[in-house]
Amino acid sequence: MATHPVNLEPAIxxxxxxxxxxxxxxxxxxxxxxxxxxxxxxxxxxxxLDGRPSYVGELRYNLPVLRQDxxxxxxxxxxxxxxxxxxxxxxQPDSCHLAVRVMxxxxxxYSDNPNVVLISMVIDPGDPELAAEKLKAESARxxxxxxxxxxxxxxxxxxxxYLKDKCKLGMLPHLEQDKWIYDTSLVLVDRNLKLRKAVVPxxxxxxxxxxxxxxxxxxxxxxxxxxxxxxxxxxxxxxxLLDDTIEFLLHExxxxxxx
Numbered sequence: 001m002a003t004h005p006v007n008l009e010p011a012i013x014x015x016x017x018x019x020x021x022x023x024x025x026x027x028x029x030x031x032x033x034x035x036x037x038x039x040x041x042x043x044x045x046x047x048x049l050d051g052r053p054s055y056v057g058e059l060r061y062n063l064p065v066l067r068q069d070x071x072x073x074x075x076x077x078x079x080x081x082x083x084x085x086x087x088x089x090x091x092q093p094d095s096c097h098l099a100v101r102v103m104x105x106x107x108x109x110y111s112d113n114p115n116v117v118l119i120s121m122v123i124d125p126g127d128p129e130l131a132a133e134k135l136k137a138e139s140a141r142x143x144x145x146x147x148x149x150x151x152x153x154x155x156x157x158x159x160x161x162y163l164k165d166k167c168k169l170g171m172l173p174h175l176e177q178d179k180w181i182y183d184t185s186l187v188l189v190d191r192n193l194k195l196r197k198a199v200v201p202x203x204x205x206x207x208x209x210x211x212x213x214x215x216x217x218x219x220x221x222x223x224x225x226x227x228x229x230x231x232x233x234x235x236x237x238x239x240x241l242l243d244d245t246i247e248f249l250l251h252e253x254x255x256x257x258x259x
Contacts, residue, residue, distance in 0.1 A: 053196035065152035068135040085119035125153040
């Protein structure tokens with residue numbers, strides 16, 4: 001059995017020492033907090049000035065698709081390229097006319113650049129045995145020519161889930177009173193298979209504005225008379241933002257970590 005020295009005495013609380021220790025700890029906590037906040041503010045300012053496209057996801061799952069030439073192929077073939085994809089309804093082509101117009105403009109602009117690929121994903125292929133013919137007809141209608149512009153599809157439930165979960169679009173494509181409801185935004189993928197959105201630095205400070213490429217929404221802003229602060233409409237401002245972001249990604253190192 002352990003024994004204790006007989007000369008032990010109870011410790012005497014020194015209130016002055018305790019207060020001094022508390023003040024020292026508080027001082028370091030405050031200084032440390034200020035340093036962290038200052039570092040964050042400096043980082044935020046630099047991020048605002050940088051304007052690098054924002055990383056919002058990654059397309060590592062290889063979706064096998066049927067292409068307009070009848071070839072079954074996977075998206076892993078596109079690693080190392082910048083690609084722009086969107087959803088399209090073959091039965092209701094006017095439902096995404098703005099996105100199609102932008103894709104056609106991109107097709108002309110990058111006609112001589114093999115590092116840019118366009119992908120139209122048909123959400124309503126119909127009879128599987130006739131899907132290849134439908135893709136061929138749609139590609140002819142839009143002027144989508146290989147190898148630059150892919151017109152693709154696969155089993156609808158798989159495709160719809162891929163668009164929402166992997167491509168980060170706003171909803172599952174679905175029918176309402178025989179009308180297709182779906183997100184017509186363009187999705188931008190960098191050469192490392194990462195999803196990217198544009199970052200707009202704020203001139204007066206504050207967090208940057210991160211945006212996708214929803215031309216339907218931009219057109220609705222124009223219809224409401226919302227101004228951009230430039231001589232361009234909202235649709236044309238978004239087009240410029242998309243063009244600038246594509247150019248950035250084309251010149252980004254292929255194995256460089258995304259921001």
